[in-house]
Amino acid sequence: MVIRNIRLVLAYEGTAYHGFQRQPNAPTVQEAVEKKLACITGEPAQVIVAGRTDAGVHATGQVINFHTSGRIPIERVVLAFNGIAPFDIVARHPAEVPLEFHARFSARARTYRYYLWRAGPSPFLRRYTCRVRLPADAPERMRTALSALIGEHDFTSFCAAGAETDTRVRTVTQASLTEHGPLLRLTMTADGFLQSMVRIVTGTLLEIGVGKREPAEMAEILAARDRTVAGETVPPYGLFLTRVAY
Amino acid sequence: MVIRNIRLVLAYEGTAYHGFQRQPNAPTVQEAVEKKLACITGEPAQVIVAGRTDAGVHATGQVINFHTSGRIPIERVVLAFNGIAPFDIVARHPAEVPLEFHARFSARARTYRYYLWRAGPSPFLRRYTCRVRLPADAPERMRTALSALIGEHDFTSFCAAGAETDTRVRTVTQASLTEHGPLLRLTMTADGFLQSMVRIVTGTLLEIGVGKREPAEMAEILAARDRTVAGETVPPYGLFLTRVAY
CATH class of the missing domain: 3.30.70.580 (Pseudouridine synthase I, catalytic domain, N-terminal subdomain)
Incomplete structure (x- = not known):
């Protein structure tokens, strides 16, 4: 056999x-x-x-x-x-x-995308985007904040409370935000992601985007290693796992 | 009151x-x-x-x-x-x-679009497109056929059998097919549409696209005023009513 x-x-x-x-x-x-x-x-x-x-x-x-x-x-x-x-x-x-290939342990990097929609409600986008209201300068502020996440860090602040994991250190190699008309697309690549990590990062970015917090606070939130200082977890339906690299 | x-x-x-x-x-x-x-x-x-x-x-x-x-x-x-x-x-x-405005009777033109998808299956497009296999020259053949529909014609050949309607004469002012990567978009504008008209036109175009029929046959199918000579009715999920003009 x-x-x-x-x-x-x-x-x-x-x-x-x-x-x-x-x-x-x-x-x-x-x-x-x-x-x-x-x-x-x-x-x-x-x-x-x-x-x-x-x-x-x-x-x-x-x-x-x-x-x-x-x-x-x-x-x-x-x-x-x-x-x-x-x-x-x-x-x-x-x-x-090969028999030793393991989809999870052999993976070197994963890429997730989160889609934000800045226009009126649409029956065709409701399953795939999260609708938000953001001021005009929000994308620029969010991009500045995102850059603080690049590199190897302890991402405890952006990990669902109670998640079971050995270490919360991950290496983020890409964190970008691009605009496509009223659509905002967040892309993050890392060697691995903690539970709800992209959704908590996005929730924190939104607070920075609307002006509730400053872009420079992102580094402080990261350094705090405390889930309670980061923003809310945004809904799952805007999130896509788009690529796994081996 | x-x-x-x-x-x-x-x-x-x-x-x-x-x-x-x-x-x-x-x-x-x-x-x-x-x-x-x-x-x-x-x-x-x-x-x-x-x-x-x-x-x-x-x-x-x-x-x-x-x-x-x-x-x-x-x-x-x-x-x-x-x-x-x-x-x-x-x-x-x-x-x-104004009180006399009537969404149906006041309308001068309606535009429908039908979306055909020429690539592999996608869980995100299945509700909005009809997947088809077409040879490379299909769009050009379909466009040639489409031009025969422009103008005032009796569209009985493209009307669901048994549809209740006084007259089957309609005036088509636009009938175009555009390519967007693997997506083919059919757009038709007319003063009015018969039941299933866009879906039967699309089904007929597909037969022309795959080479089962020639583009020149479109005019003959139209002239026949006979539903049985036209192609099949394609599924509803690729069809969108996109505009009504007053």
């Missing part, structure tokens, strides 16, 4: 799921994916995931891997999966990878 | 509704809108609509009007409505209009 290790990229809309990770009494992306993988490999599937997205969070570049002794040709995996998967989950880029 | 006539522009995602027009046993946009208007005016509301979109069809520029003796200031109507409306319906641009 030959054991294979298969890697897939997943795009999913998180709206209908209670996050990626399997839970006893709620629909999760993991449960939906494992159920369909079992159908196409003919044996129970257990996936390893690069980033355990929270309830309501979306993905365009999530990465998973799973071991199987099933013999489905690699080029058939995605077609078969997408043919039976729920409409809000799509698999792409199937690859046979 | 002063009777007022109020006009609103509506944007809605049609996914959850059985079309605009009220039905006895299914959720409709009209029912949802009238219910919320009644809340803000304090009296039953009956709306007149510019275009009765079918089940699953979306709108960004639908127009309605309703008469009321309620005294809510016009600048409050949209805020109040959006504050209590379902998330998939948004009102914009409130206006007091």
